[in-house]
Amino acid sequence: MSTDGQGSSHWFDDEAGPVVRPYAMTRGRTTSAVQHRLDLIAVVVAEPHADDAEADPSLSPEHVDIAALCLDAPQSVAELAAELNLPIGVVRVLVGDLVDAQFVHVNRPVPPAELPDESILRDVINGLRAL
Amino acid sequence: MIFGRSERGKPPVEPVTLKILVAGGFGVGKTTLVAAVSEIKPLRTEEYLTEAGRPVDDTTGVEGKNTTTVAMDFGRITLREDLVLYLFGTPGQERFWFMWDELSEGALGAVVLADTRRLEDCFAAVDYFERRSIPFLIAVNCFEGAARYPEADVRGALDLDDDVPVILCDARDRRSVRDVLVGVVQHAMDYGAERRETVTT
Numbered sequence: 226m227s228t229d230g231q232g233s234s235h236w237f238d239d240e241a242g243p244v245v246r247p248y249a250m251t252r253g254r255t256t257s258a259v260q261h262r263l264d265l266i267a268v269v270v271a272e273p274h275a276d277d278a279e280a281d282p283s284l285s286p287e288h289v290d291i292a293a294l295c296l297d298a299p300q301s302v303a304e305l306a307a308e309l310n311l312p313i314g315v316v317r318v319l320v321g322d323l324v325d326a327q328f329v330h331v332n333r334p335v336p337p338a339e340l341p342d343e344s345i346l347r348d349v350i351n352g353l354r355a356l
Numbered sequence: 357m358i359f360g361r362s363e364r365g366k367p368p369v370e371p372v373t374l375k376i377l378v379a380g381g382f383g384v385g386k387t388t389l390v391a392a393v394s395e396i397k398p399l400r401t402e403e404y405l406t407e408a409g410r411p412v413d414d415t416t417g418v419e420g421k422n423t424t425t426v427a428m429d430f431g432r433i434t435l436r437e438d439l440v441l442y443l444f445g446t447p448g449q450e451r452f453w454f455m456w457d458e459l460s461e462g463a464l465g466a467v468v469l470a471d472t473r474r475l476e477d478c479f480a481a482v483d484y485f486e487r488r489s490i491p492f493l494i495a496v497n498c499f500e501g502a503a504r505y506p507e508a509d510v511r512g513a514l515d516l517d518d519d520v521p522v523i524l525c526d527a528r529d530r531r532s533v534r535d536v537l538v539g540v541v542q543h544a545m546d547y548g549a550e551r552r553e554t555v556t557t
Binding site: 304345 | 368369370371372373374375393399400401430432433435436439440441442444458459461462463464466469530534538541542544546548549
């Protein structure tokens with residue numbers, strides 16, 4: 226696994242997965258009580274006081290990381306998972322906790338069939354052409 | 357804290373997000389296509405599987421490893437501050453198809469990337485989108501050294517409906533991929549208009 230000699234004493238490697246099992250961070254929960262399953266492109270938006278999450282003893286470091294990323298800019302669920310290297314399922318539960326604690330809110334994506342008119346799709350085409 | 361902050365009191369822009377799926381057989385160039393237009397290096401998310409993979413995954417010798425991962429690559433194109441398009445490459449292996457349902461829910465449309473040397477690899481994806489009425493087009497990735505076939509031949513071999521566009525593309529080329537995406541959105545618009553017509557008449 227390691228060619229630099231640094232990790233040779235480790236008995237585990239990347240293939241073993243994270244040493245802390247991911248759902249330990251959610252205290253074993255795989256779904257969030259209040260949440261409808263969050264879409265991968267649902268956008269998590271921080272409330273202005275989201276940085277208080279750090280001082281909340283009921284929240285884990287991963288909760289605080291999510292709040293901090295969202296304070297920087299609104300983030301999709303998929304981006305949070307990739308950025309924090311956490312499974313999507315774990316991110317969903319953690320975001321649910323933050324919604325409960327009112328540190329963030331979630332904007333669900335509008336399904337294309339429910340778009341009010343075609344103008345958004347035209348904007349998408351124009352935006353793509355300008356690339 | 358290491359993160360920059362948006363100014364206090366100034367609400368952040370909450371973008372409208374849309375997604376397009378990129379499907380096709382293993383090694384057909386899905387990640388390449390996403391990378392060609394994404395403003396971020398394609399990111400990878402992993403979902404842990406436990407039960408779903410059990411009957412198929414041979415874990416002999418690694419009994420301690422009771423999870424396997426399914427990865428999907430995705431990219432992002434910020435079209436406007438308040439309009440963001442995500443591209444999701446679908447996991448290639450058929451046993452991860454349960455992930456497709458989640459990915460395809462609410463998708464604007466899909467690109468089925470095809471390699472004319474292994475056209476059968478995209479049959480499953482074509483079936484999937486047809487059954488779920490998700491607008492899709494076929495993008496034939498023109499690999500160097502692969503014979504070029506006329507669009508009609510590809511259409512015939514895949515038994516496509518007449519309204520499904522077939523586009524030749526180079527998944528490495530930004531402009532080419534951009535044209536494919538414009539094609540998908542255009543097709544989704546036509547498709548939506550047609551459906552509304554059927555509903556009202």
